[in-house]
Amino acid sequence: xxxxxxxxxxxxxxxxxxxxxxxxxxxxxxxxxxxxxxxxxxxxxxxxxxxxxxxxxxxxxxxxxxxxxxxxxxxxxxxxxxxxxxxxxxxxxxxxxxxxxxxxxxxxxxxxxxxxxxxxxxxxxxxxxxxxxxxxxxxxxxxxxxxxxxxxxxxxxxxxxxxxxxxxxxxxxxxxxxxxxxxxxxxxxxxxxxxxxxxxxxxxxxxxxxxxxxxxxxxxxxxxxxxxxxxxxxxxxxxxxxxxxxxxxxxxxxxxxxxxxxxxxxxxxxxxxxxxxxxxxxxxxxxxxxxxxxxxxxxxxxxxxxxxxxxxxxxxxxxxxxxxxxxxxxxxxxxxxxxxxxxxxxxxxxxxxxxxxxxxxxxxxxxxxxxxxxxxxxxxxxxxxxxxxxxxxxxxxxxxxxxxxx
Amino acid sequence: xxxxxxxxxxxxxxxxxxxxxxxxxxxxxxxxxxxxxxxxxxxxxxxxxxxxxxxxxxxxxxxxxxxxxxxxxxxxxxxxxxxxxxxxxxxxxxxxxxxxxxxxxxxxxxxxxxxxxxxxxxxxxxxxxxxxxxxxxxxxxxxxxxxxxxxxxxxxxxxxxxxxxxxxxxxxxxxxxxxxxxxxxxxxxxxxxxxxxxxxxxxxxxxxxxxxxxxxxxxxxxxxxxxxxxxxxxxxxxxxxxxxxxxxxxxxxxxxxxxxxxxxxxxxxxxxxxxxxxxxxxxxxxxxxxxxxxxxxxxxxxxxxxxxxxxxxxxxxxxxxxxxxxxxxxxxxxxxxxxxxxxxxxxxxxxxxxxxxxxxxxxxxxxxxxxxxxxxxxxxxxxxxxxxxxxxxxxxxxxxxxxxxx
Numbered sequence: 182x183x184x185x186x187x188x189x190x191x192x193x194x195x196x197x198x199x200x201x202x203x204x205x206x207x208x209x210x211x212x213x214x215x216x217x218x219x220x221x222x223x224x225x226x227x228x229x230x231x232x233x234x235x236x237x238x239x240x241x242x243x244x245x246x247x248x249x250x251x252x253x254x255x256x257x258x259x260x261x262x263x264x265x266x267x268x269x270x271x272x273x274x275x276x277x278x279x280x281x282x283x284x285x286x287x288x289x290x291x292x293x294x295x296x297x298x299x300x301x302x303x304x305x306x307x308x309x310x311x312x313x314x315x316x317x318x319x320x321x322x323x324x325x326x327x328x329x330x331x332x333x334x335x336x337x338x339x340x341x342x343x344x345x346x347x348x349x350x351x352x353x354x355x356x357x358x359x360x361x362x363x364x365x366x367x368x369x370x371x372x373x374x375x376x377x378x379x380x381x382x383x384x385x386x387x388x389x390x391x392x393x394x395x396x397x398x399x400x401x402x403x404x405x406x407x408x409x410x411x412x413x414x415x416x417x418x419x420x421x422x423x424x425x426x427x428x429x430x431x432x433x434x435x436x437x438x439x440x441x442x443x444x445x446x447x448x449x450x451x452x453x454x455x456x457x458x459x460x461x462x463x464x465x466x467x468x469x470x471x472x473x474x475x476x477x478x479x480x481x482x483x484x485x486x487x488x489x490x491x492x493x494x495x496x497x498x499x500x501x502x503x504x505x506x507x508x509x510x511x512x513x514x515x516x517x518x519x520x521x522x523x524x525x526x527x528x529x530x531x532x533x534x535x536x537x538x539x540x541x542x543x544x545x546x547x548x549x550x551x552x553x554x555x556x557x558x559x560x561x562x563x564x565x566x567x568x569x570x571x572x573x574x575x576x577x578x579x580x581x582x583x584x585x586x587x
Numbered sequence: 588x589x590x591x592x593x594x595x596x597x598x599x600x601x602x603x604x605x606x607x608x609x610x611x612x613x614x615x616x617x618x619x620x621x622x623x624x625x626x627x628x629x630x631x632x633x634x635x636x637x638x639x640x641x642x643x644x645x646x647x648x649x650x651x652x653x654x655x656x657x658x659x660x661x662x663x664x665x666x667x668x669x670x671x672x673x674x675x676x677x678x679x680x681x682x683x684x685x686x687x688x689x690x691x692x693x694x695x696x697x698x699x700x701x702x703x704x705x706x707x708x709x710x711x712x713x714x715x716x717x718x719x720x721x722x723x724x725x726x727x728x729x730x731x732x733x734x735x736x737x738x739x740x741x742x743x744x745x746x747x748x749x750x751x752x753x754x755x756x757x758x759x760x761x762x763x764x765x766x767x768x769x770x771x772x773x774x775x776x777x778x779x780x781x782x783x784x785x786x787x788x789x790x791x792x793x794x795x796x797x798x799x800x801x802x803x804x805x806x807x808x809x810x811x812x813x814x815x816x817x818x819x820x821x822x823x824x825x826x827x828x829x830x831x832x833x834x835x836x837x838x839x840x841x842x843x844x845x846x847x848x849x850x851x852x853x854x855x856x857x858x859x860x861x862x863x864x865x866x867x868x869x870x871x872x873x874x875x876x877x878x879x880x881x882x883x884x885x886x887x888x889x890x891x892x893x894x895x896x897x898x899x900x901x902x903x904x905x906x907x908x909x910x911x912x913x914x915x916x917x918x919x920x921x922x923x924x925x926x927x928x929x930x931x932x933x934x935x936x937x938x939x940x941x942x943x944x945x946x947x948x949x950x951x952x953x954x955x956x957x958x959x960x961x962x963x964x965x966x967x968x969x970x971x972x973x974x975x976x977x978x979x980x981x982x983x984x985x986x987x988x989x990x991x992x993x
Contacts, residue, residue, distance in 0.1 A: 309858065369808045391858075401965060407841050408836050420825075440859075442855065449849055451709050451849050452869055454965075455848060456966070463857050533810035560862070
C-alpha cells in the first residue's frame, strides 16, 4: 500500500459520509482507525505501546537504544465534518519517513518513534491537544480527570469504554525522552500555495486561548413577554460574538484571529425566549500580549452587556497557552534536508496550533508544512496533493536521519 | 379525582424531570398523556373519536344531537422545559366544565365537544397550531405531508409510528360543525395578576409570523483563516438577531414582540469557523401591518448583512397569519357568565396565539384567560392558582350552557 492509498483508507473511518470526515476521539471510527494504524506499524516492524489515554507510540530501535529517541507524529482525530489531511498527513507521513529510512537500509544511532497523539481536537472535552498536554505535563492527571463532555460524561468513562485503563500519572513523558521532535502537517492556510513553494518550515506557533461563556437571562413565552421586560440570553450572546470579532479586527494585525464556533441556545424553541446560552470562543495570535488584549476586550464586552441587559455571564477559560518558538537545531535540520532535495521552502509561523506546541516544552521541536488547496482545512474539501505529501515525507525522513545521528 | 390532581397527574407525563414538563407531540409522554385523558373522558361518559393526526374529540350529546355542537378545548403538548399549565388548563378545565353541567343535571340542546388539539406547539415540525390549522382548513392535507422534523423525518412517519393511519383529507371539519368555540387558557402574561382580576375575556388574538433563515458562509480552521477573508455565518446571524430585536423595539408599540429562539451553528466546533447557521424567528403584533413592518426590516437586514459579509441568506416563511377578532356572541356569553358568578374580568387581547386563532375561522370563537404567576409561561415555574383554575372552569361551564341553549 502506498502512503496515498493509506490516507484514503484512513479517511473511510468516519462518522460522516465521504468526502467529509468526522472522527471524534474514542468514537467507533477512532477505534477502527487506531486498529488500522497499529496494523500498519506492526507491518513496518515497529515496537508499539499505548498509554493510559490512548496516545500510541511506535518505535524503530536505533543502533544505540539507550539514547533519547527522535520523535515524529501528529493526530488522527477529526472535528465534525472535517477533511482527510489534517493530522493524518503527519501520522502516515511520519510512518512513511521511517519506512523510507528502512528501505534505504539506514540505521541511525537513535531510535525513531512515531507518536499518534490522542485528541488533538477539542471536540469531545473542549480542550485541544489533550494527549500532548498530558505528555508534556502541561495538564496534570488530576485536572484531566475533571474533564467532561457536553453531556457530563467524564474522560474516565470515555477512556475506559475505549479500553484504556492504565495509571493516568504514568502518561507524562520523563525528561529527556526525545532528543528532538518534528511534526509534518498541512499548512491550513493559503501562503505556500499562493507563493508556489512546496515546503514551510515553522519557526513559531501562535498562542491559542479558548473560553466557554455561560450567559444566563430569563426565559418566557415569545408572545407574552414585552420587549422592555426581556432579559434575552441569545441577544446578549449575539452582542458578545460581534464584540469578539470587532476586537480581533481592531488589533490591526493580520495574525490576530477570533472565532465563536459553538453556540447552544436553551431551551431552543421558536416560541420561547432564550434563557441560557453556551458560547465557545477561540482567540489566537503569534503575539501573546496582543491576543490577551482581545481577551480583555471580550471581558469588557461581557461586563457591559451583562449590566445593560440584566443577564449574567460566567466565564471559564478552557486554555490560554503561550506561543512556542521552534528549536534552531530542528529547524536547521529541516532546512538542510529540503536544500539537499532541491525543494524550495519558506520559514513561517503557524497560526493554527498543534501537538508540537506542547512537545516544544519537553523537546527541541519544529514543524514541516506542505501546501493545502485554497488554504482550506477543517472542511470536507480539504486537500493536499500527493506529490506535496510525498515531498514532505521525504524531507521529514532526511531531517529525522540527521537528527537521529546527531 | 379533582381537577387539580388531574393536572398534577398530567404533568407527570414528561420527558424532563419535574417541575419541568417536556411533552412533544407523538413522543412517549404525549402518547401516555393521551391515554390518560381518554380514560378520564370515558369515565365522564363522553363519546370519543380521534382523527388521522391525533386530534381527540370527546362529546357529550345534547338533547338535539343534530344541531351544531359547542366546542371547547386546548392542547397538551409542551415545548422542551415548559410548565404544567399551558394548554392543559383548557383541556382539563374543559372536561371539568362538561362534568359541572352533568353534576347539576343540565342537558342543553346542543352537544358539547371537548377538543384536545394535536401539536399546538411548533416543536416537532416548526409550525404552531398544526392540528387546529388542519381542522380549519388553514393547512391542507398535501402541504402537511411535506412537513419534516429537524432530522428530516416526515409527519407521516411520526403519525404512523404513533398509531394514526387515517385519511388526512378527512381531518378538516365540515362547515358549521360548531355553533361556537371557547378556549380556557392561562394568560401567559402579567396583566391579570398585576390588576388583581381573576378573569380575562379575549377580544382579539395577535397575528403571529415565524421564519426560518438558513445563513450560509464559508467554514475553515479558526486559527488559519485571516479575519478579512472570513465569511462567518454565525457573525452574520448575530447581526440579524440584533436587527430583529431593534426592529421590534422601534415600532414603539408594546404589542410588538420578536424573538430568535432557535440557533443551530454548523459544524459547531470551537476551532472551526461556522459555515452555516439555522435561525428561527418569531414576530407578533395585534396590528398585522405593524408586524409586517418588522418582517420587512428583517428582510432588509438579511440583504444588507449578506451583501456586506459575502454570505447567503435563504428565508422560509413557516407561517404568517392574520390576527383574529373574537366573536361578540361568545364574548358576551363569557361576560354574562362571569357577572352572574360575581367574578371580575377585563377584556384583553392575546399576544400569544392559540388554537382559537384557527377555530375563529370556522366558528364564532372567544377565549377565557386566568392569571398565571408573574406572567411566566413556557418555563418550569409556570403556575396558576387552584382557585383561579376552578373559577375559570365554572365560568367556562356557565358560558357553554348559555351557548348550548342558544
